[in-house]
Amino acid sequence: MRLSEGVEWGLHCATLLSFLPDGQALPAARLAEYHGVPGAYLAKNLQALSRAGIVETVPGARGGYRLARSPAAISMLEIVEALDGHESAFRCTEIRRRGPTAVPAREYRAPCAIHAVMDRADAAWRAELAAASIADIVTMLSESAPSGALKKGSKWFQEVLR
Amino acid sequence: MRLSEGVEWGLHCATLLSFLPDGQALPAARLAEYHGVPGAYLAKNLQALSRAGIVETVPGARGGYRLARSPAAISMLEIVEALDGHESAFRCTEIRRRGPTAVPAREYRAPCAIHAVMDRADAAWRAELAAASIADIVTMLSESAPSGALKKGSKWFQEVLR
Numbered sequence: 001m002r003l004s005e006g007v008e009w010g011l012h013c014a015t016l017l018s019f020l021p022d023g024q025a026l027p028a029a030r031l032a033e034y035h036g037v038p039g040a041y042l043a044k045n046l047q048a049l050s051r052a053g054i055v056e057t058v059p060g061a062r063g064g065y066r067l068a069r070s071p072a073a074i075s076m077l078e079i080v081e082a083l084d085g086h087e088s089a090f091r092c093t094e095i096r097r098r099g100p101t102a103v104p105a106r107e108y109r110a111p112c113a114i115h116a117v118m119d120r121a122d123a124a125w126r127a128e129l130a131a132a133s134i135a136d137i138v139t140m141l142s143e144s145a146p147s148g149a150l151k152k153g154s155k156w157f158q159e160v161l162r
Numbered sequence: 163m164r165l166s167e168g169v170e171w172g173l174h175c176a177t178l179l180s181f182l183p184d185g186q187a188l189p190a191a192r193l194a195e196y197h198g199v200p201g202a203y204l205a206k207n208l209q210a211l212s213r214a215g216i217v218e219t220v221p222g223a224r225g226g227y228r229l230a231r232s233p234a235a236i237s238m239l240e241i242v243e244a245l246d247g248h249e250s251a252f253r254c255t256e257i258r259r260r261g262p263t264a265v266p267a268r269e270y271r272a273p274c275a276i277h278a279v280m281d282r283a284d285a286a287w288r289a290e291l292a293a294a295s296i297a298d299i300v301t302m303l304s305e306s307a308p309s310g311a312l313k314k315g316s317k318w319f320q321e322v323l324r
Contacts, residue, residue: 001163003251011276012257036260076279089165089251095174096311098198100318103310110306113299114173117238121290128283137275144272148265149258156262 001089003080006045009037010083011076013046014054014134015141018071019157025057027064030160045083052082071138077129090118163251165242168207171199172245173238175208176216177303180233180296181319187219187226192322207245214244233300239291251287252280 013031020026028046032039046065049055056068067074092115097108111119142150175193182188190208194201208227211217218230229236254277259270273281304312 001165001246001251002249002253003163005253005255007252008254008257008276015276034261034263035257036264037257076276084163087164089163090169091164091167092170093167095170095197095199096307099196101196101311101314102198103308103314107308107310109308113302113306114170114177114238116302117291117294117299120294121287124290125283125287128286129279132279132282137279140275140278144275145258146265146269146271148269149263152263152265 003084005037006041006048007080007083009035009042010045010049010079011137013042013065014049014067014071014074014079015137017055017065017067018134018138019153020066021161024161025062025064025066026160031065034156048082049079052078054078054082067134070135072133072135074134075130076132076134076137077126079134080129088119088122090115090122092118165246167199168203168210169242169245171197171204172207172211172241173299175204175227176211176229176233176236176241176296177299178315179217179227179229180300181315182228183323186323187224187228188322189226193227196318210244211241214240216240216244229296232297234295234297236296237292238294238296238299239288241296242291250281250284252277252284254280 012035016031016034017026026034028043029039031046032042035042046055050057050065050068053068054074055065058064058066092112094108094112096112097105174197178193178196179188188196190205191201193208194204197204208217212219212227212230215230216236217227219225219227254274256270256274258274259267
């Protein structure tokens with residue numbers, strides 16, 4: 001099982017947008033340029049983030065995307081679910097109801113034990129992502145990103161927001 | 163992201179095999195019949211479980227598959243990883259190294275903060291599955307499966323193992 005590339009892109013875009021000065025926005029083409037990813041495909045991911053209320057669009061010549069809420073109020077889980085959906089990775093097709101041991105549907109009152117444990121694992125995965133906000137990512141980045149990259153990022157911002 | 167159907171089948175097969183009396187085995191065709199799934203595709207999953215040392219084959223007319231270890235010594239994680247691999251669901255393509263802020267590779271000493279949190283979520287998912295054994299599933303099933311299905315299962319075993 002793999003998450004789509006769009007999940008990585010969306011998480012990075014939200015992180016970058018959290019560095020925007022108040023009142024500013026970044027066009028999708030700039031977000032694609034910064035991340036070195038194809039613009040048309042990234043645009044679809046940004047639209048999904050917009051529908052989920054994570055980013056919002058600002059119209060006009062200096063318009064583009066910005067975060068719809070403060071970085072501390074946006075969890076990684078929200079971004080992942082906006083781009084990948086809310087469904088568990090485990091596909092339960094209720095095979096216990098097939099074959100020679102099948103009984104009438106009404107008798108399957110409790111969920112299948114295997115399904116229950118898979119759901120528990122899925123909940124643990126989502127809980128970790130719900131516990132990390134974009135603000136947390138920024139804090140971690142400020143400690144771990146190469147200083148050269150942070151300087152270049154700052155310079156890039158000054159140029160594109162002129 | 164979705165796990166393959168084979169993961170559900172493999173977990174159910176290992177659970178069923180845990181009910182086999184000592185010294186007995188079930189052919190792949192019987193496992194397919196019991197679960198109402200296509201035999202040829204199930205056979206591939208059983209071979210993967212065999213390569214992972216979770217099931218083993220018994221040759222001969224009354225041969226087939228049986229668990230290679232006690233149900234308490236087989237975790238759900240082992241089965242999931244045998245069928246779906248060990249890779250995290252998150253696909254990190256290191257997009258931080260692309261675009262205008264890229265710096266030489268040697269400067270990226272710490273893992274990307276986004277990747278680090280995604281890894282933490284993956285570890286939480288795997289920890290839940292590692293904590294549940296096939297013996298645990300059997301205990302849960304004995305409490306929650308429809309009694310009619312348990313009776314039919316017992317009857318089916320008596321017939322096919324005659």
